Amino acid sequence: MSDPITHVATTDITDMLSPTPGRRMDLPGFSEEFVDFPHFIIRITERIWHDKEVERCHDWYAEDCPIHTLAGDITGAATVVQNTYATLDAFPDRRLDADNVIWSDEGDGAFYSSHLITSKMTNQGGSEFGPATGKTVRVQTIADCLCKENKVIREWLVRDNLGLVQQLGLDPDQVAKDQARADQQADFSLIEFHTGRNGAGMGAPEAVAAHGSASEIATLALQAIHLDRTDTAINGVYDFRADVHMPGSTSLYGPDQLIEWMQPLWSALPDVQLNIEHIAEIPYLGEARDVAIRWSLRGGHSGDGRYGAPTQAPILIMAVSQFRIMNGRVREEVTIWDDLAVRRQIETARLAP
Numbered sequence: 001m002s003d004p005i006t007h008v009a010t011t012d013i014t015d016m017l018s019p020t021p022g023r024r025m026d027l028p029g030f031s032e033e034f035v036d037f038p039h040f041i042i043r044i045t046e047r048i049w050h051d052k053e054v055e056r057c058h059d060w061y062a063e064d065c066p067i068h069t070l071a072g073d074i075t076g077a078a079t080v081v082q083n084t085y086a087t088l089d090a091f092p093d094r095r096l097d098a099d100n101v102i103w104s105d106e107g108d109g110a111f112y113s114s115h116l117i118t119s120k121m122t123n124q125g126g127s128e129f130g131p132a133t134g135k136t137v138r139v140q141t142i143a144d145c146l147c148k149e150n151k152v153i154r155e156w157l158v159r160d161n162l163g164l165v166q167q168l169g170l171d172p173d174q175v176a177k178d179q180a181r182a183d184q185q186a187d188f189s190l191i192e193f194h195t196g197r198n199g200a201g202m203g204a205p206e207a208v209a210a211h212g213s214a215s216e217i218a219t220l221a222l223q224a225i226h227l228d229r230t231d232t233a234i235n236g237v238y239d240f241r242a243d244v245h246m247p248g249s250t251s252l253y254g255p256d257q258l259i260e261w262m263q264p265l266w267s268a269l270p271d272v273q274l275n276i277e278h279i280a281e282i283p284y285l286g287e288a289r290d291v292a293i294r295w296s297l298r299g300g301h302s303g304d305g306r307y308g309a310p311t312q313a314p315i316l317i318m319a320v321s322q323f324r325i326m327n328g329r330v331r332e333e334v335t336i337w338d339d340l341a342v343r344r345q346i347e348t349a350r351l352a353p
Contacts, residue, residue: 006038008101009284016042016098028109029149037111038101040147045115048084049096057081060151067155070318070341071179072193090132091121096141099334102292102322104280110148114280114292116322116334117141129165129175137167140245142320142336144278144294156294158320162339163249173308176343180351183344190341191348194316214289214325215281221323221330225258226274226297229266234259239329247339267305269315273298284324288331291323301346313349317342 002024006016016039024036034040044060047053061077074083088094099116106112122136140163144156165172183190217237224233238244238255245251252258278294297317302310319337323330 003035005036006042006101007282008038008042008098009290013042013098017046027111031150034150037103037113037147040150041101041103041113041115041145042098045096045098045117049088049094052088054081054084054088057084062151062153065151065153065155067157068318069157069159070316070338071161071344072190087127090123090125090127091119092124094119094121099140100290100322102280102282102290106146108148110146110153112278112280113143113145113147114294114320114322115143115145117143123168128179129161129168129170133168133170135168137164139164139167139249140334140336142292142322142334144292144320156318156320158318158336158338160247160249160336160338161341162247162343165340166248172340173343173347176340177347177350179340179344180347183348184351189348190345191313194345195314212328213281214291214323215279215293217325217328217330218291218293218321218323219276219279221333222274222276222293222295222321225262226272229262231255231259237330239326239331242330243332244330245334247335247337264306267303268301268307268310269297269299269305270303271299288324288326291325292320293323294320301349307343307346311346311349313346315342315345 002022003020005024006019008016019035019039022035027034027037030040034043047056057080058077061080063077065076067074067080096117096119099118102114104112117140119139119141120136123133125132139160141157141159145152146154162172165175221237224237234255238258240254242254242258244258246261250261252261275296276293277296280292282290284290296319299315301307301313301315304310317337319335321333321335324332
């Protein structure tokens with residue numbers, strides 16, 4: 001009897017990097033060294049970042065692979081190599097420690113992973129945010145990857161850049177303003193970029209799983225937070241002990257703190273459209289389930305709140321949430337979006353003629 005499929009959230013890194021040889025699932029077109037799909041994700045991340053085998057991105061990323069971020073898109077393995085070197089120049093000791101990989105079989109030999117990462121790193125070189133600060137930071141990232149035949153063929157990347165710049169000792173609104181000015185000089189608008197594609201590249205909405213499933217509960221949590229926005233709806237789906245992590249390296253405990261944190265965002269974006277773009281679900285321990293949802297939010301910056309005086313700018317938030325569902329409620333949640341890129345959209349509107 002073969003070993004079970006790698007369960008990242010509960011397996012030691014040594015066992016993940018050196019598993020018992022032999023396939024644990026059907027992986028058509030993948031190298032024989034990978035025992036299952038989560039092992040593929042963990043192993044290539046380890047080699048690229050920790051073993052510094054950066055050029056091997058050409059082995060594991062398609063040459064035309066699109067990588068979607070809220071700050072703009074990049075394309076191809078060569079660009080991934082270039083960006084990886086740039087990040088290592090700025091943060092040479094960067095770690096990418098795996099907290100979880102929630103995955104799904106997409107059919108036709110394709111697999112989808114939602115990889116939750118914690119990075120500890122020291123800013124020893126200039127970065128996209130400015131000169132080196134010498135500060136050590138801890139940042140969470142989720143990389144959602146569509147993979148086929150041993151390669152990442154499409155990626156959606158969300159990093160808590162708000163928390164990153166705050167830990168670097170920088171003013172996030174000033175950084176966003178500087179980035180918006182640089183965009184203006186380059187004749188680029190992040191607002192026009194996101195408006196022009198009208199959600200293209202974000203993925204089609206997926207049907208929610210069966211009634212009462214963990215995936216449905218996680219979806220109801222997103223609807224309660226972003227659409228219903230009521231204490232009743234939120235308390236109905238979150239455990240009273242819910243441990244929730246939000247952008248800005250924010251740690252919340254219980255639905256009351258979550259509601260309080262969300263209120264300035266609700267005020268800033270009073271009318272939004274929620275789009276569920278991908279759902280994956282795996283077992284955790286016992287009856288508990290882990291669910292990853294990639295989603296987006298569109299709405300106008302038409303109210304006072306988190307981002308200051310309203311600009312009427314059309315705003316896109318691209319996010320990924322990982323939920324742990326226990327006893328029919330959300331017990332743990334990590335939600336990540338690049339709130340610095342949200343502020344950059346708003347500063348773009350403020351700089352417009």
